[in-house]
Amino acid sequence: MNPQAAAGNLELLPAAEHPDLLPDPVRAALPAGAWVAAIDPDLADTQALVEATGAPLDASANCVLVAGRRDGEERVAACVVLADTRADVNGAVRRALGVRKASFLPVERAVAESGMEFGGITPVGLPASWRLLVDTRVARADWVLIGSGLRRSKLVVRGADVAALPGAEVVDLHLPAPTTAP
Template sequence: MSGPQRAAGSLTLLPAAEHPELLPEAVRAVLPEGAWVADIDPDLADTAALVEAAGVPLDGSANCVVVAGKREGEERIAACVVLASTRADVNGAVKRLLEVRKASFLSMDRAVEESGMEYGGITPVGLPAGWRVLVDQRVADTDWLLVGSGLRRSKLVVRGDDLAALPGAEVVDIAMDIAQG
């Protein structure tokens, strides 16, 4: 199977531009052309649950985590987008890219408040303008990916190169295989 359906498993895909009710305003404002959306059970918003329930492939899914660090009193925030079969190297590559001594995950409350998205649904699409978006090279090289939509009740399916072209996006090597962790 190829195309967007490969990244969606058994989920039903709908043209995202025609279903604004499944996306927050910030995501709708910068939605990549040709994006798809799937309405899901919010209890399946976590990648592991969705992979099991809908047959979504790990290498066709991406996770977005928000990290922060400080340097000389200045906070630096970045959203890191990695394949679900990997994890962000927060203590190595991400820390070096942010040029901070310590990088850690942004608290759930802050991530939700500042992104305007729901926890478990945060997506790199439509993030605040001041945030860096670190897109792992493996994500950018993937044809179609399932990623959060900003809401727990839906998922986006977009091209990897669309994520690489988002405002503030940088294509970098920030992922490590889960077995390395």
């Protein structure tokens, strides 16, 4: 698959040549060969973007931020899953963090500490103190369409590059597909 296949009808540009479409932390951590596309900020939500651009849902990835506590210590993680699944926050993520309960990070805090805009948070350039949990399906993807850190653009990167980001841990994070009775 080529990067355009993950982007639908979005116009891809070499990300390194378009720093105006990326916040500082993302620019500093950008994987080689990444692409960026300008979008209407009203389409930052994955479902809206997929519907408007024809980008495949199973080639789009979402990054959610979660936190939990153990022995008085807070544990924060960014979790990256394909958009056609959900992160198993109460199972796989909670176990990976070693906490009894994991919750989504409040929006205000996620934005302030990541240096990114809500609706555009990406695993690229997150604080080094946060764990980065990448679902196995993302790691195996040829290319994924993900947030850029801003609501007005998206990145297209290789799944292997997401899995190779500093501190990334590849684990099964997605909820299992529902089973159907015979």
